[in-house]
Amino acid sequence: MREITPKKIIEMKGKEKIVMVTAYDYPSALIADKAGIDIIFIGDSLGMVVYGEKSTLNVSMDQMVYHTRAVAKAVKRGLVLADMPFMSYEVSVEEGMRNAARLIQAGADAIKIEGGYDYRKLVKKLVRAGIPVMGHTGLTPQRYLRLGGYRLMGETEEEIEEILRDAKALEKAGAFALVLEFTLSDVAKLVTEEVKIPTIGIGSGPYCDGQVLVWHDLLGIYEQVPPFVKRYADLRSIIQLALENYKSDVKEGKFPEKQHYWEFLDKDDFEKKRKKAIEKLLEEPVED
Ligand code: KIV
Numbered sequence: 001m002r003e004i005t006p007k008k009i010i011e012m013k014g015k016e017k018i019v020m021v022t023a024y025d026y027p028s029a030l031i032a033d034k035a036g037i038d039i040i041f042i043g044d045s046l047g048m049v050v051y052g053e054k055s056t057l058n059v060s061m062d063q064m065v066y067h068t069r070a071v072a073k074a075v076k077r078g079l080v081l082a083d084m085p086f087m088s089y090e091v092s093v094e095e096g097m098r099n100a101a102r103l104i105q106a107g108a109d110a111i112k113i114e115g116g117y118d119y120r121k122l123v124k125k126l127v128r129a130g131i132p133v134m135g136h137t138g139l140t141p142q143r144y145l146r147l148g149g150y151r152l153m154g155e156t157e158e159e160i161e162e163i164l165r166d167a168k169a170l171e172k173a174g175a176f177a178l179v180l181e182f183t184l185s186d187v188a189k190l191v192t193e194e195v196k197i198p199t200i201g202i203g204s205g206p207y208c209d210g211q212v213l214v215w216h217d218l219l220g221i222y223e224q225v226p227p228f229v230k231r232y233a234d235l236r237s238i239i240q241l242a243l244e245n246y247k248s249d250v251k252e253g254k255f256p257e258k259q260h261y262w263e264f265l266d267k268d269d270f271e272k273k274r275k276k277a278i279e280k281l282l283e284e285p286v287e288d
Contacts, residue, residue: 004038004079006110006132006176012038013198018177018210020081020200021218024050024067028215029074039200040075041112041212042068044083044142049216056141059085061099065106072107081134082108086142089113089122096122100131112179114140116166120173127174135170137163138204139182150226152203154187163187164194171195179212180204182228203228 012018020039023029024046032040046067047059068082082103089096096119100111110132113119123133138153147153154160163183170178177198180188185205192199192207201208203226217225220234249255264270 002075002079002109003077006079009038009079009198010176010196013196013209018198018200020210020212022046022212022215023071024215026070026074029071032215033075033078037078038210039081039212040071040078041081042071042083042108043112043214044085045214047085049214049222055144057086061085061088061102064088065102068103068106068108080107080109082106082111084111084113089119093122093125097125097129100126100133101129104131110134110176112136114142116178117162117169120169123170123173123175133170133173133175134200135166135175135178136181137166137170137178138180138187141181150182152182152184154183160187160190164191167191167195167199171197177210180208182226 009018018038019036020041021032021037022041022043022045023032024042029040042064044056044059044064046063047053047056050067051059051063053059064082064085068080072080084096084099084103088099096113103111111126112134113122114136116135116137119135123135126133139147139150141150144150154163163180167178167180175197177200178195179200179202180191181201182203183191183201185207188199188201188204189207192209198209200210200212202212213229216222217229218232220231221236221239223236225231246255
């Protein structure tokens with residue numbers, strides 16, 4: 001069992017901020033775990049940042065299982081959280097249960113679903129079956145068509161009520177935490193105060209119990225990032241420069257250098273072996 005458990009995440013509320021980041025492959029997850037990140041999250045955002053899709057709606061269960069397996073192999077300390085993709089849990093509680101089990105069997109410690117109140121029965125059943133659940137309200141990208149795009153949430157009385165209802169339903173159903181995405185910070189503060197489980201914010205301000213960012217956004221892999229992202233590195237420029245240097249070294253014959261290859265020290269020995277090899281080839285020509 002990994003060091004960070006859902007129970008530990010709940011206990012961190014009010015004591016220590018929770019840090020969560022997405023990771024989609026083995027090497028990234030190794031680095032995230034070494035950096036001491038509390039929750040390493042295989043988000044369905046992989047559809048956009050890894051597969052170049054326009055939204056997360058095309059992400060399949062098979063893709064989530066595949067990436068969860070890679071991440072889970074790397075992580076020793078952090079909590080491995082896997083996202084339930086679009087239409088993997090909406091059709092029925094039974095289908096949601098089976099799909100959640102696939103992610104747990106791939107190595108996740110917990111799963112996340114987008115939504116709250118509408119999925120309270122599923123959350124309750126999953127938790128009773130031993131599958132820890134994180135909810136997600138505010139902006140839920142899997143519902144961006146209904147919401148009218150990726151927009152700030154919580155400006156109206158109705159939206160504030162809906163977000164609060166989701167949070168309370170998740171808490172009641174036994175979720176161990178919830179993501180609050182792109183809500184006004186006052187709304188995030190209200191929710192954080194109203195529920196006993198931790199809130200993990202993304203674009204929702206400083207009052208949440210923790211923060212989550214997408215790997216490619218925080219490391220500066222793409223030029224365009226959502227407005228609430230802080231870039232902690234400019235990896236795109238670093239990687240591009242390295243590749244340009246590699247290209248010019250190869251073109252100009254500067255790579256490989258002496259320390260990157262091996263040659264016969266005894267050239268006479270090589271000459272003997274070369275002759276024998278050529279003779280053999282003449283005796284037994286390469287078949288068509
Ligand atoms: O898929 C994802 O990366 C997410 C985060 C934005 C929380 O759901």
